[in-house]
Amino acid sequence: MGINKPQIGVLAVQGAFIEHERILKSLGAEAFEIRQLRDLDRHLDGLVLPGGESTVQGKLLHDLGLFEPLRKKIVEGLPVLATCAGVILLAEKIAGENKAHFATLPAIIRRNAYGRQLGSFFTENEVAHVGKVPQTFIRAPFFESVGEGVEVLSRTASSNTADAPEQIVAVRYKNQIALSFHPELNSDTSIHRYFLKLVG
Amino acid sequence: MADQNRYELNKNLAQMLKGGVIMDVTTPEQAKIAEAAGAAAVMALERIPADIRAAGGVSRMSDPKMIKGIQDAVSIPVMAKCRIGHFAEAQILQAIEIDYIDESEVLSPADDIFHINKREFDVPFVCGAKDLGEALRRIEEGASMIRTKGEPGTGDIVQAVRHMRLMNQEIARISSMREDELFNRAKELQVSYDLVRFVHDHKKLPVVNFAAGGVATPADAALMMQLGAEGVFVGSGIFKSGNPAKRAAAIVQAVTNYTDAKLIAKLSEDLGEAMVGINEQEIALLMAERGK
Numbered sequence: 452m453g454i455n456k457p458q459i460g461v462l463a464v465q466g467a468f469i470e471h472e473r474i475l476k477s478l479g480a481e482a483f484e485i486r487q488l489r490d491l492d493r494h495l496d497g498l499v500l501p502g503g504e505s506t507v508q509g510k511l512l513h514d515l516g517l518f519e520p521l522r523k524k525i526v527e528g529l530p531v532l533a534t535c536a537g538v539i540l541l542a543e544k545i546a547g548e549n550k551a552h553f554a555t556l557p558a559i560i561r562r563n564a565y566g567r568q569l570g571s572f573f574t575e576n577e578v579a580h581v582g583k584v585p586q587t588f589i590r591a592p593f594f595e596s597v598g599e600g601v602e603v604l605s606r607t608a609s610s611n612t613a614d615a616p617e618q619i620v621a622v623r624y625k626n627q628i629a630l631s632f633h634p635e636l637n638s639d640t641s642i643h644r645y646f647l648k649l650v651g
Numbered sequence: 652m653a654d655q656n657r658y659e660l661n662k663n664l665a666q667m668l669k670g671g672v673i674m675d676v677t678t679p680e681q682a683k684i685a686e687a688a689g690a691a692a693v694m695a696l697e698r699i700p701a702d703i704r705a706a707g708g709v710s711r712m713s714d715p716k717m718i719k720g721i722q723d724a725v726s727i728p729v730m731a732k733c734r735i736g737h738f739a740e741a742q743i744l745q746a747i748e749i750d751y752i753d754e755s756e757v758l759s760p761a762d763d764i765f766h767i768n769k770r771e772f773d774v775p776f777v778c779g780a781k782d783l784g785e786a787l788r789r790i791e792e793g794a795s796m797i798r799t800k801g802e803p804g805t806g807d808i809v810q811a812v813r814h815m816r817l818m819n820q821e822i823a824r825i826s827s828m829r830e831d832e833l834f835n836r837a838k839e840l841q842v843s844y845d846l847v848r849f850v851h852d853h854k855k856l857p858v859v860n861f862a863a864g865g866v867a868t869p870a871d872a873a874l875m876m877q878l879g880a881e882g883v884f885v886g887s888g889i890f891k892s893g894n895p896a897k898r899a900a901a902i903v904q905a906v907t908n909y910t911d912a913k914l915i916a917k918l919s920e921d922l923g924e925a926m927v928g929i930n931e932q933e934i935a936l937l938m939a940e941r942g943k
Contacts, residue, residue: 464907465670465691486908502667503691504727510689511907514900535667562726568750569773571660589663590728590750636663 456481457496457650462521464511466503466536470635474643475499480650488516497530497650500537502589502633505562508536509552518552525555531627532646538629539592546595556624557598564593564618564631565609578605578621581645586620586632593631594619604628658795661775664728664750665796665859668692668882672872672903673861675699675886678717679724685889688899691882692728692751695721700757700804701887701926704936709759712740715747722747730777735942736762738771745774751796752776754789756941757803757886766942769793779863781814781939783821787842787850788943790858797856799880800939801864804887806928808865808874810939815862815878826854864939867892867925869905869918876909893923 459475461468463484475482482499485491498521500508512518525531525541533541540552542560565571571589578584579602586607597603597619605621620631628649634642671691676682682693697713698706712733722729728750733740735754740761744752754767756779769776770793779800780786786797799818801811825836825847837847849857862875863884872883883906889899901918908914931937 463670467666467669469669470666487911487914503669504667504671506686506727507671507689507691507903510687510900511904514689514904515907567722567748568661568664568728568775569745569748571664573656573660587660587663589660589667633663636666 457647458483458494459497459499459650460485460490460495461499462501462508462537464515464517465507466501467633467635468499468501468503471499471501471534471643474635474640475647478640478643478647480647485517486515488520491517491520495524495529497532497646498524500531500533500540501635502535502537505536505539505552509540512540512552522553522555525553525627528626530646530649532643533627533629534633534635535589535591535631538631541627541629543598556622556627556629557601558622558624558629559595560592561595562592563590565591570609572610574607574610576605576607578642580604581641584634584641585637585639587636588620588632591620591631594622597622600624607632657773658770658793661795662858664775665777668728668796668861669859670907671882672899672906673730673882673884674889674899675884676721676890679720681890681895682721682724682729684896685899686725686727688896689903690727690899692730693721693725694730694732694753694884694886696732699887699890700938701806701891702804703757704804704934711758712737712743715743718744718749719747732758733767734758734761736760736765736767738767741767741772741776745772749774754778754794754942756800756938760941766792777861779939779942780818781810782817783825783850784840784842785943786818786856786860787840787846790856791842791846794858796859796861798861798863798884801862801866802931802934803864803938805865805931805934806867806888806891806926807931808867808871809931811862811864811866811875812878814864814939815875815880818856818860819879822850822854822856825850866902867928868922869901869915872902872905873909873915876906882906888926891926893925898922898925
C-alpha cells in the first residue's frame with residue numbers, strides 16, 4: 452500500500468456507506484464521504500458505490516451534480532468497488548428498464564432478482580482471486596449476462612430453493628469490481644483487501 | 652419460524668434504507684410520485700395519519716389488494732402497518748410478501764398489553780419508541796428497526812425531537828455506567844442484560860433508528876438527522892402539502908446533505924404550502940401513548 456494511505460471516496464448519498472468506510476479504515480485506507488460536488492475536489496485513488504436503493508442514488512447523483520464527474524472518473528480508469536445498488540448504477544443495461552445509470556460495465560443486471568425481502572438470503576461461496584467469502588444478498592440483483600472482457604468472479608445459487616440455478620453474482624471488468632452481495636455487512640475483509648490491491 | 656440468519660438479513664435491509672426517506676402513500680399513483688422523488692421505501696396505508704386523526708374511529712390494516720397495487724407500481728421496498736398486538740394482520744401482510752411491517756401506534760391498538768412476538772415472523776418489523784426502554788423491548792420482541800414515535804399526523808416535530816433526545820440521553824447514560832450497574836438497568840428497562848450490555852459497549856441501538864412523526868419540511872428532516880436519526884419517515888407531511896413531488900424531493904436531498912444549511916435554504920424555497928399542522932396542546936389523542 453506504500454507510505455501514503457490510499458484515498459477512497461465512498462458515495463454517501465444514501466444507503467450502507469458507513470459499513471464500507473469502517474472496513475476500509477480498518478485496512479489502513481483513508482475513506483471519505485462523497486455527498487456533493489465539492490467532495491470531489493480532493494484526490495481520489497478509488498471509489499466505492501455502496502448498497503442502498505439504486506433509484507434514490509441514481510436520482511441524487513443527478514440532483515447533486517455528481518453524475519458526470521463520477522462517470523468520467525470511472526471511464527478514465529478509477530478503481531471502483533460496487534455492491535448491490537452500486538452494481539445497478541454501473542451496468543450498461545437494467546433488465547426490463549429503458550434507463551441505465553453510469554452504464555460503464557458491459558452487462559445486463561436484473562433488479563430484485565430474488566424477489567422481495569423474503570427472498571433475501573445468506574450463503575458462503577468462492578470468489579475468484581479472493582477465496583471463500585460470506586455472501587449476504589438483500590433484495591439483491593444478479594447478472595443475466597455479461598459482455599466481452601468481463602471476468603466472472605463468482606456464481607452462486609440462492610439457498611432458498613434446493614434446485615435453484617447458479618447465477619453470476621460477482622464480476623470484474625478492467626477497473627470495476629461489481630458484487631450483487633454485501634461484503635461490507637460481514638467481518639470478512641478479503642473483498643476490500645482485493646479492491647485495495649487494485650487501487651495499488 | 653425465523654432463525655438468527657433471517658433476523659440478520661432483516662436488520663441488513665434496514666441498513667440499506669439508511670440515509671433515506673420512507674414516505675406514506677395511499678395509492679399506486681402516490682407511490683410512483685414518491686419513488687420518482689427519491690423515496691427509499693414507501694409505507695402503504697389506506698389513510699395518512701392526519702386523515703386518520705380527522706376521521707376518528709377504529710383504524711386497521713389496509714386492504715391487501717390496495718397494498719398489492721402499490722407493490723406492483725414501484726420497485727422500491729413496500730412497507731405496511733398492522734395494529735399493535737394484531738398478529739393475524741401481521742400474518743396477512745407476511746402472506747402477501749410485504750418487505751417490512753410497521754407495528755404501529757398510528758392504527759388503533761388491538762392489544763393493550765402484548766405486542767406481537769415478532770421473532771415468529773420471517774418478514775422484518777419496524778416499531779415506534781419514545782424512549783430507550785420501549786425501543787429495547789420492541790427489539791427483544793424481534794423488531795429489526797426502530798423509529799421515534801413522534802406524534803403522527805400533526806406536522807409538529809416537537810415530540811419526535813423529544814423522543815430522539817431522550818433515547819440519546821439514555822444511551823449515553825448506559826454507555827457511561829459501571830458494568831455492575833447494567834444488571835439493575837436491565838431490570839428497570841424490563842429487557843435482557845444482553846441488550847443493555849450491547850448498548851453499553853456500542854453506544855447505540857443494535858438496530859437502525861429512524862425519525863418519524865411530525866416531519867413536514869426539509870429543515871425538520873435535517874434537524875432529526877443532526878440529532879442522530881439514521882433516516883426519516885414522512886407521513887402526512889408530503890401528500891398533505893401544496894406540492895408533494897417537489898417537497899418530497901427536497902426532503903430527500905436534505906437528508907443526504909443534512910449539515911449543509913446553504914443547500915437546505917435553497918431546497919426550502921418555493922415548496923408551496925406545508926401541511927397546516929396541529930400543535931401538541933391542540934390534540935385530543937396522543938398516539939405516542941399507545942403501546943409501551
